[in-house]
Amino acid sequence: MEGGFRLALSGTPGTGKSTIASLLNGQGYTIISLESLANKYDCLGEVDSSDNSKPIDLEKLYHLLNIAWSKESEYPIIVDGHLSHQLPCDATVILRCQPDILQTRLENRDYTKEKIQGNVEWELIGGPWNDKDTSDGWLELDTTEHNPNEILEYILKWIQDGFKPTTEDTEIDWIGIMEE
Helix, strand or coil, rough: CCCCCCCEEEECCCCCCHHHHHHHHHHHCCCEEEEHHHHHHCCCCCCECCCCCCCCHHHHHHHHHHHHHCCCCCCCCEECCCCCHHCCCEEEEEECCHHHHHHHHCCCCCCHHHHHHHHHHHHHHHHHHHHCCCCCCEEEEECCCCCCCHHHHHHHHHCCCCCCCCCCCCCHHHHHHHHH
């Protein structure tokens, strides 16, 4: 795809967003974290002691970015963050991971049991991406068994193809898989 675009790189914590963002940065893409955007537009709250995270006023941020981003981007921008799919981006990549593997990844980060459980449940039910609008560029990728370079290559090909869906695209349904 030529010219600029804004791509949301989203997914539950622990699915590989930061790893993929760093690889995309190595390919010459500009990476902006959701937190830095929220901070820049004064939409970032104070640290919540219950989960040690900073809440983001997504409604306000969406509105401000919709104004600021009213013109086409001059260059590709990747917004890295687990809620970036809620921003006015041109396309979205959702990274997914099998809940049991995700749990192990989050335990290795020393997350609290509550935070791990909340994120694993979020991944299990598919989070808000279950309500996606597939008419916009949308790609779900399972990072469970794929190395980051394989995920990177798939994303780069998808970008080059103009965010078009392929016959390989599938919706990930962990609950359905567990029922099988």
